[in-house]
Amino acid sequence: MFELDRSQYPQKKADGTLDIDLTSGKYLKLWQGPQHPGITGNMAIELTVCGDEVVDATTHVGYLHRGFEKLMERRTFMQCFPIVCRICVPEPDFNEYCYAAAVEELAGLEIPELAHWIRTLILEMGRVNSYLMYLGGQAGAFGQGVIGQWTTYVRDLMLDRFEELTGARIYHMFIIPGGVRDNLPDGFAGRMEETLREIESVLADVDRVMFHNAVFKKRAVGVGVIDTAWLDSYGITGPNARAAGVAKDVRKDQPYLVYPELDFEAVTGKDSDIYTRADVRRRDLLLSLDLIRQILAKMPKTGAVMTKLPNVLHWKIPRGETYVRGECSRGEYGYYLVTDGSGYPRRVNVRGPSYTHSIALFERMVINANISDVAALLVSLHTYPPEIER
């Protein structure tokens, strides 16, 4: 009696847009954001609702646009390095890695073995941070604030490890073109092990309180299903695709850094609803913890971390173009870099996974959803606006 199929409602016009007369008093325009606690980051959703049901949605982005791609065109290759991490806040390291790898590829630099290991370590640590944020956000979207408290608590512990390694909490600026800035400090592995144990114990609590919670299941199971047929059309990558049963993981498909030497399998789910996406991310988080352990055990302890760079003030890179990608916590993160033989990049294009997830895909999947679920749907795609608009 509450779940009539209303997917054919309202009628569509010939050109595919909805036939809605806003003055009829039957529909309500509802803006969520940019000042709205249920929105991830700073973006806005313009909803047209009929009763409790969303009949149309438009995503508005651009509130965080700083024009990075333009700014980088007037900075030398080394000057670009400190600003790239600011593109994406919860997981800035992928910007550093993709940028550094693209520059190294075009400049023909080989980086030392140890730098590869440390880069992988940093990327996995960043992934842990990002997933912990996500778990808190997903539970928070359903009104379960305590999960966010717990996960942010352990995230702070992980930030301590970052601080120890890089000297900064959020913007690490550690993966520099040519290598990384430094080797691990003494005793890092031991302290990391403690942090990992603490994270695991909190995750066990989260598992009990969130994933085995009847109310959470009631809200999340069967809601926000992504059709497998949409995957290519909407460019869905990362955990959103893996939750739909497609093992799309750049770490496995086109391994970079030291991933070929690590032992892991891509985490997949099959139901592709909010619950599965959350669960895939939780298991991926556990996988990351395992990968950090593997990296710390297998990595060489000493060696060079930086290759010799040319004079960075007069560093010119010959004409060329390349695309470098990595698997960040939200999906495929990539840098498309074009050089023209001068000391400045000709063009940098950042491909953030949220670009397709939060606009084309979200606008599609939110149709016919309940307005109570809109915030949770947006969070479940794990989008982050700055990587859309840069």
Place this chain on the structure above:
Amino acid sequence: MQQLYDTLSQRFSLGEFTRQRADLAFITVGAVRLHALLRHLRDQEGFTHLVLLTAVDWLEDGQFQLTYLLNNRAKCQDLGLRVMIARDNASMESIHDLWAAAATYQRELREMFGIDFPGSPRLMDDFILEGWNAAPPYRRDFDTLEYARATYRERPGRETRDPAAHMKQQLYGDKGDV
């Protein structure tokens, strides 16, 4: 990749082939054949994932380079298609019928480069900028520093140095005591 290029080269009159990495290559394509080629690559060759669509402004040549980057997950290959179009009144065929997500890229390109994609949905809506009345900002002839200086008042006291000259000063100095 080379093999793929050879088979398609005649049919779609492909241009220059650049092998960047074992799994990444770029091919220059004519604007007219692009849509057919993309459809062929998507349906026949397994390049089902549109990674990105972006533009590069070659101001000196008076051209925009559009880059369509496709990914073939089964073969772990990436293929970039370069399309050169004239910079004046730039216009390109829309590919939103092949990938729904492409409409967003085309909106961005329309706004940031001023490239028109006739038929693409919601092309003229504001995407990132709002109330923008200067030249499209990602074009090379748009000077962001000049615009920022003219539009936003700066706080006095900011020092800007030329990095090369500053480093020289720091390293060798006038007095030689550094």
Place this chain on the structure above:
Amino acid sequence: MKEELLKRIVKTPDGQEIEIDPLRDYYCEAGPTVQPPAYTAIIEKLFNWARSESLWILGFGTGCGAIEMRPLMTPRFDAYRYGIQWRPTPRQSNLFVISGYLSVKTLKRVIRSYEQMQGPKYVVGLGSCTINGGMYWDSYNTIKRLDDYLPVDVYIAGCMPRPEALLAGFEELKKIIRAGKAEGANQYAANFDWYKANQKSVIHDWDMPDYNW
């Protein structure tokens, strides 16, 4: 100007035709006024103390600084201890933390949110980018000086400032409030024309009333 803001004739469900002019009908035209501390000194002091000990932050993450707001409200730093808490609506909050750079598009929303807050209200600029543009000093889309557009009480420098710095900044703000010097709302009302001129010089499509409380 957007279509929905234009003057037009609307037919109501019962068949009447009415003319609406959204900018006039939906908003009141009265501007802000200077609100003097109308009480005797000791009561004003008590009120200022209460205001300083109960800072309600508007939940609007305008930039990347928002990421450090979460640790601030969670176990490690726990700003609730100091009477700081989130409010999801501008009506109920009295502290606006501008968490980082403001693009022009966001600035417009920030001004609207700020004007909807009830005075006395305070603004904290978080991060170097609110002070002089910071990293984005040459960007075409971000403002360089926040205090041109809104009266700012405290700036917290850094990119990005650590939660400890935020706590120190809030403590500083409390001192200012207790000293009775945090009169940003009155300053805004007194120099209303100057602020509006600045705001309109960067927001090119000004499609809202001048003051929209």
Place this chain on the structure above:
Amino acid sequence: MRIPWALLTLFIVINYGLLMTALVQKIGARVGRRHGIPIWQNYIDMLKNYALRTSITHGVMFYLGPVFRLSGGVGLLLFVPSIYGSEMFANFSFAGDLILALYFVFFGTLGMALGAAESGHPYSAIGITRGLSQMTAAELPFALAVFAVALQYQTLSVTEIVAAQQGGVLHWTLFTNPLAVAAAMMSFLGSMMRPPFDVVLAPQEIPIGPPTEYHSSFLAMMQTNRALFPVAKIVVYMNLFFGGAGSWPEFFLKVFLIYMVSAFVGVVFPRFRVEQSIRWFLIWAVPLGILAVVLV
């Protein structure tokens, strides 16, 4: 002589409510490993809100909304005896006060609906529709439980119901009519605006529902009510099901424990959607209530 004593009751209950809600918030914070707010924070917040210099209005009903809400709380408290056996704290209790109490429980929400609707904010309107539908569903088992209790003790006077429960823990309705108490406690969870039944406020969806537009002294008035109303409601529950209170310490303890039931459930649960919560009440609580009425 009754009026000064009633005012004293009001004073005690408001202060107790302010402190207790802060304490419960602190306990909730400890679950999240936080230290939590200072215990006197509610007083400061209220003082701050009363001291704001500007406020705006959306019309007469907008003013009256918080007034109705507060009078709902005050009325509920004043027509039900707070302390059993005490002449001073029996308030304005009379023979049919149980029916009046039932009415007052709903009164505040209705007043709020009128006031918040006047504010014209879409989130307020959505919050009100959610609130009223959920409230109606939650009131149903409570009304049934009250009927069961009234039938059981053959009276509509709260004082007499408390009197009938004296003489040991086992005489409480909790043990003499457990079905009615179970139904009523389920309804209690629903009416306390805590998870899993806080979809009315839901900051992540409709920040923050009906009171979105309320600010300064309007909000302070509602904060006063937020301290007062739960306690007043718990007094009704305490009198009907838990043997009432013979002295103030007993009163404080019982109110705190009953309040903790909802806080305890709320701290670890996400929230139901509104149709899910209505269904939950109809499936779990209402049959219990009907059974209680039938079995009495």
